[in-house]
Amino acid sequence: MRKVLGALAAVLLGIVAWESYKAVGDPDGTVVAGVRILPRSDDAAMPHVLDVVRRLARPELAGGRPVWQVLVDACLFTLGITTVGFLVGALVGLLLAVLMQRFRVAERGLLPWVVLSQTVPLVALAPLVAGWGGRIWPAWMSVSMIAAYLAFFPVAVGMLRGLQSPSPAGVELMRSYAAGWWRTLLKLRLPAATPYLFPALRLAGAAAVVGAVVGEISTGTRGGIGRLVIEYSREATTDPAKVYTAMLGAALLGLVVAGAVAALEFPLTRHRRKVLLP
Amino acid sequence: MTAVSVQGVRKVFNAGRNDEVVALSDVDLTVESGQFVSLIGPSGCGKSTLLRLIADLTAPTAGSVTVAGKPARRARLDQEYGIAFQQAGLFDWRTVRRNVELPLELRKIPRQRRRERADEMLALVGLSDFAAHYPAQLSGGMQQRVAIARALAVHPKLLLMDEPFGALDEMTRERLQAELLAVCAKTETSTVFVTHSIPEAVFLSDLVVVMSARPGRITDVIPVDLGPRTEATRQSAGFFTAVTKVRKALRGTPTAVTADT
Numbered sequence: 001m002r003k004v005l006g007a008l009a010a011v012l013l014g015i016v017a018w019e020s021y022k023a024v025g026d027p028d029g030t031v032v033a034g035v036r037i038l039p040r041s042d043d044a045a046m047p048h049v050l051d052v053v054r055r056l057a058r059p060e061l062a063g064g065r066p067v068w069q070v071l072v073d074a075c076l077f078t079l080g081i082t083t084v085g086f087l088v089g090a091l092v093g094l095l096l097a098v099l100m101q102r103f104r105v106a107e108r109g110l111l112p113w114v115v116l117s118q119t120v121p122l123v124a125l126a127p128l129v130a131g132w133g134g135r136i137w138p139a140w141m142s143v144s145m146i147a148a149y150l151a152f153f154p155v156a157v158g159m160l161r162g163l164q165s166p167s168p169a170g171v172e173l174m175r176s177y178a179a180g181w182w183r184t185l186l187k188l189r190l191p192a193a194t195p196y197l198f199p200a201l202r203l204a205g206a207a208a209v210v211g212a213v214v215g216e217i218s219t220g221t222r223g224g225i226g227r228l229v230i231e232y233s234r235e236a237t238t239d240p241a242k243v244y245t246a247m248l249g250a251a252l253l254g255l256v257v258a259g260a261v262a263a264l265e266f267p268l269t270r271h272r273r274k275v276l277l278p
Numbered sequence: 279m280t281a282v283s284v285q286g287v288r289k290v291f292n293a294g295r296n297d298e299v300v301a302l303s304d305v306d307l308t309v310e311s312g313q314f315v316s317l318i319g320p321s322g323c324g325k326s327t328l329l330r331l332i333a334d335l336t337a338p339t340a341g342s343v344t345v346a347g348k349p350a351r352r353a354r355l356d357q358e359y360g361i362a363f364q365q366a367g368l369f370d371w372r373t374v375r376r377n378v379e380l381p382l383e384l385r386k387i388p389r390q391r392r393r394e395r396a397d398e399m400l401a402l403v404g405l406s407d408f409a410a411h412y413p414a415q416l417s418g419g420m421q422q423r424v425a426i427a428r429a430l431a432v433h434p435k436l437l438l439m440d441e442p443f444g445a446l447d448e449m450t451r452e453r454l455q456a457e458l459l460a461v462c463a464k465t466e467t468s469t470v471f472v473t474h475s476i477p478e479a480v481f482l483s484d485l486v487v488v489m490s491a492r493p494g495r496i497t498d499v500i501p502v503d504l505g506p507r508t509e510a511t512r513q514s515a516g517f518f519t520a521v522t523k524v525r526k527a528l529r530g531t532p533t534a535v536t537a538d539t
Binding site: 169 | 333335354355356357359361363365367369371372380381383384385
């Protein structure tokens with residue numbers, strides 16, 4: 001209950017901040033020595049919050065469905081892509097981490113590549129992956145793969161640290177029980193890694209959303225929220241509120257994914273919640 | 279029967295490099311069944327290394343280690359011993375009961391029997407009321423008792439302990455010493471116990487093995503015969519005589535008796 005109130009207060013605070021800047025800010029933005037240090041606050045750049053909300057209820061195009069329905073559909077489409085990307089990414093990250101923990105040489109050989117993979121510009125990679133769509137897998141899978149490509153990284157790195165976190169005493173204890181690598185992994189390393197896993201999964205969730213949205217845009221996939229962001233932004237001058245509805249949809253998608261990851265965490269961290277109680 | 283037999287053991291770390299260390303040299307040690315043997319000596323004398331050799335957590339450079347009549351490796355794979363370290367090393371994410379059940383789980387003992395055995399062990403160390411707690415909710419002394427219960431859960435014939443009371447306060451320590459002796463007597467366990475406290479070694483042991491450093495070797499083996507231990511034992515003349523004897527052996531020179539518990 002307190003959490004819900006807190007979240008509502010945060011949203012309210014954001015709206016108040018937006019509207020107060022709009023009220024006091026220079027409509028043409030504040031420019032000092034040729035550099036704009038504060039954004040424009042006119043209706044084209046910062047529509048009223050109420051206008052954005054009203055825009056949600058009006059039809060997307062004359063006579064069409066209301067914007068909010070279009071947004072929900074787009075969010076669901078992108079959510080599907082994100083989910084597949086997230087699951088594939090998390091699984092790949094997990095397997096890479098286990099491999100790197102098991103074999104020292106794999107850690108030394110793979111970790112630089114894992115880090116390097118994230119420095120490749122996504123925009124350069126997207127057309128290549130998009131080319132596989134329709135041949136190796138359906139077109140939307142290409143977008144999922146781009147999401148997975150971003151999502152695997154935090155899981156691989158976080159999980160590796162987690163798997164390496166048990167103390168030497170814990171590892172020796174398992175050795176004294178004649179437990180091999182596999183059983184040490186199940187009974188010691190994986191449970192010990194959960195505090196590292198969940199923050200990594202939260203990052204992976206956010207990365208998967210970004211990957212899905214950017215992937216949709218750069219592969220030209222239709223039907224998702226990424227496409228809507230691009231389409232609506234073309235109308236920025238004539239219908240500024242519409243641009244913000246698409247962003248609202250993207251933000252909502254991010255929240256849903258973050259919530260889903262948090263829900264995943266809940267049953268697996270019972271001991272920590274219990275211990276923290278007075 | 280012999281519980282542990284160590285013969286002609288030598289252990290060299292970083293062999294052939296310029297930071298080579300001879301941790302143990304020419305070590306012979308026999309622990310008879312049911313005996314309580316303490317290893318005592320200054321830091322770096324290799325007492326922990328010797329315990330780890332018996333546990334097959336590290337392998338000797340030369341010589342042989344036999345546990346329960348088998349090579350140390352075989353004995354470890356057969357889980358012939360229970361072990362406890364200075365840090366309790368409980369798994370945070372398991373309740374106290376499930377921590378004690380861990381070695382039983384790895385032996386594939388059915389759930390019902392696992393639970394019975396864990397409860398029995400927790401009763402033995404006086405923690406029945408805390409079975410459903412998590413380790414972080416217990417004091418250091420209680421955690422250490424859980425670790426001992428866990429070491430005893432498989433009913434090992436041999437108990438290996440590496441300064442298990444080292445991190446505890448004096449009162450807790452003395453109480454746990456008495457509890458440990460009671461448990462060992464009840465379960466007829468042989469014990470190898472590493473410590474750097476002279477009174478602790480004397481109070482607990484049938485045999486105090488004195489070691490010295492660089493290279494680590496056994497310099498003296500002192501039998502202690504004080505009969506069944508009670509709290510009065512700590513004040514007895516025989517206790518102080520034995521303490522002095524061990525201290526002399528450790529320093530190599532006679533010293534006055536002081537009650538540094």
